[in-house]
């Protein structure tokens with residue numbers, strides 16, 4: 301498939317009119333063809349008009365039709381074959397096996413949402429049948445289901461060119477909910493975005509859906525992004541990226557005459573707790589697991605373990621030495637973009653002003669290669685210096701040495717909201733871990749025991765969320781099937797004749813849904 305450098309507004313390929321975006325291969329610094337001219341407010345207007353026109357029809361597609369649409373997107377992405385893999389690898393510097401794995405995850409995610417749509421649990425059907433004889437007042441017939449919020453704007457993430465971009469988790473969950481989607485492509489991988497965008501647009505046409513169900517725009521966040529978020533026809537936003545970007549979009553959405561929800565996944569340093577017995581028994585294995593998790597993918601994961609917390613002593617000293625040895629042998633890796641590389645350099649430089657460097661990885665051999673860094677500081681410094689909590693996106697982590705469990709608790713209380721918190725513990729650590737749990741439940745969206753935070757399963761029970769600044773809305777997850785709930789709202793139908801009710805709520809339950817019927821969950 302030849303890349304066109306054009307946006308997709310519904311089924312139409314349209315050239316932009318604003319500044320040109322050209323992908324850069326971060327491994328060589330070479331620009332990649334073609335150029336993508338950015339869209340303008342007019343393009344946003346066209347995409348939003350189409351999305352709005354498609355909304356009522358798309359949201360009432362049958363469960364089977366919508367599920368089939370998601371499966372068709374997955375098939376069309378797979379049909380792109382090596383063209384997609386090669387382009388994504390060139391645009392991101394990520395190794396081919398990683399991109400292949402991410403394509404697998406993206407397609408599996410779409411199919412998981414297809415299963416979710418078919419099962420229909422997300423409709424959350426509740427029926428309170430009428431009680432005309434009830435005293436002192438009769439009860440009306442009340443029936444509730446969930447409906448789609450409306451067209452959703454999705455901002456592609458730089459660090460997951462497939463799984464969190466054009467047909468990634470935000471798009472899949474919004475489409476599953478019945479919301480048309482308009483994606484603003486990330487400037488780092490426009491060619492990958494075009495390929496996937498065309499696979500989605502083809503699925504729209506293959507499935508006979510209205511063209512406005514999907515559009516793909518290029519252009520600046522400050523123009524196209526803000527125009528999208530402030531368009532009255534957009535009813536929710538999905539975003540993964542920087543804290544400043546997420547806050548800017550959230551504020552724009554809140555300042556609208558009709559404010560809308562923004563689900564922004566932003567910044568997290570993912571504390572790892574090394575409890576005393578675990579540290580004493582297996583510091584070498586912990587160091588190995590930690591350095592592998594920290595350096596995986598050049599550290600460019602939102603769940604990267606950027607903070608390690610432990611009580612000081614000989615066992616922690618051993619861990620630091622072992623981790624430092626391993627890290628100093630880790631190769632520098634190409635980062636996603638020159639911008640992300642320079643932000644990493646700046647972050648490491650800033651952290652060096654406030655904490656002691658205990659190890660650096662192998663120096664860079666080529667452009668945009670991040671050199672892993674490990675820092676150590678005392679809890680007393682951490683408690684009084686906010687710079688030590690800043691996310692450094694990449695392979696950099698800070699070990700905080702505490703005097704005792706009370707100081708571990710104080711450090712934990714000081715933490716901002718997190719996507720994850722990890723407990724490395726043995727049986728003898730149970731009491732200390734239990735004592736810390738109430739603090740960690742307040743701070744993080746996912747708590748792990750004896751694992752590492754990188755690697756996020758797409759499943760029913762997953763939570764990839766957490767209090768600010770991990771996300772802008774701690775009540776939600778952006779990974780896993782519960783992500784669909786972000787794009788739904790409940791509607792109650794009172795005393796409707798059966799013929800006027802949506803199919804999901806009709807008396808004889810034609811969709812065979814497990815309803816909550818007069819307070820009892822149906823089998």
Ligand code: NAP
Nearest residue numbers: 458487520521522525541542545548566567602640643693
């Ligand atoms: P980003 O700068 O936040 O950009 C993400 C998207 O948001 C882009 O489409 C961008 O548009 C748009 N945007 C950013 N600021 C905006 C604003 N003020 N108004 C409107 N739109 C705006 O993120 P990035 O490019 O992926 O990476 C930059 C940094 O983000 C990294 O160094 C890292 O610190 C952080 N990051 C964190 C995670 C995480 O998972 N926690 C993931 C990726 C990145 P433009 O096209 O105009 O830039």
